[in-house]
Amino acid sequence: MITAQEALARLKEGNQRFVEKLTTKEAPIVAKPELVEIQNPMAIVLGCSDARVPAEIVFDQTLGDLFVIRVAGNVVAPSGIGSVEFAAMNFGTPLVVVLGHSNCGAVKATVDVLTGNNRVPSENLHSIVKRVRPAVETLLDTELKNDPDKLVAQSVRANVRSSVEHLSSGSPILESLISEGKLMVVGAEYSLETGKVDFFYEDYWERTRNMEQ
Numbered sequence: 001m002i003t004a005q006e007a008l009a010r011l012k013e014g015n016q017r018f019v020e021k022l023t024t025k026e027a028p029i030v031a032k033p034e035l036v037e038i039q040n041p042m043a044i045v046l047g048c049s050d051a052r053v054p055a056e057i058v059f060d061q062t063l064g065d066l067f068v069i070r071v072a073g074n075v076v077a078p079s080g081i082g083s084v085e086f087a088a089m090n091f092g093t094p095l096v097v098v099l100g101h102s103n104c105g106a107v108k109a110t111v112d113v114l115t116g117n118n119r120v121p122s123e124n125l126h127s128i129v130k131r132v133r134p135a136v137e138t139l140l141d142t143e144l145k146n147d148p149d150k151l152v153a154q155s156v157r158a159n160v161r162s163s164v165e166h167l168s169s170g171s172p173i174l175e176s177l178i179s180e181g182k183l184m185v186v187g188a189e190y191s192l193e194t195g196k197v198d199f200f201y202e203d204y205w206e207r208t209r210n211m212e213q
Contacts, residue, residue, distance in 0.1 A: 032063050039091060040091055042065055043067070043093060043095040043097055044066075044088065045067070046167070047070050047074055047099040048071070048100065048106065049070045050104065052101070056068070067091070073132050073159065074104075076162075076167055076170065077131065084096055088173070088183055094184060095185075099188050099189075099190060100156050100163075102189065106132055107132055107159055108152050109128075110155070111151060115148075132159050135162040136159070160188070160201060161201050164185050167185050168185045188200065
């Protein structure tokens with residue numbers, strides 16, 4: 001393990017490299033002076049805090065392209081809904097992607113708690129487990145309860161679906177934008193093994209719109 005000072009030094013060095021790339025004509029990252037005054041992200045990404053899943057890199061985007069909200073387990077809390085509302089209203093961003101990923105630690109922790117294999121060590125962590133729990137509980141009544149790996153894999157997707165539904169029906173502002181066709185909320189899963197993003201829950205947006213009409 002490196003020390004905190006070493007980690008800080010690496011961050012400073014990395015930022016220096018980033019700054020140097022901004023001033024190099026051949027750099028893959030191009031400085032955008034207009035971003036100082038305004039941002040115009042094309043998509044909002046609610047993703048997991050997992051260090052292996054940085055949305056800008058996963059989707060090969062650059063400065064100003066994505067409005068990213070990251071929280072363990074890509075769960076939906078009031079602050080997350082407010083962040084989505086802010087981007088959708090102020091920037092007119094038309095797409096929200098709830099991005100889960102394989103082998104999600106928050107989902108695995110919730111499975112362990114519900115199967116009696118672990119305990120939640122703090123109230124703060126419990127708040128995350130509590131939000132993931134409903135997605136996992138529905139699967140514990142199926143044959144998946146006998147296959148831990150498949151249970152986690154399906155729980156990851158169920159948790160993404162839960163977050164999509166929460167965003168789509170937990171805010172009058174977002175509901176209105178969806179019904180007007182100005183906002184689309186979809187679910188996706190990033191594979192740590194392959195790097196591929198699978199968009200698997202796009203139909204919910206259409207069903208939500210149809211119910212509103």
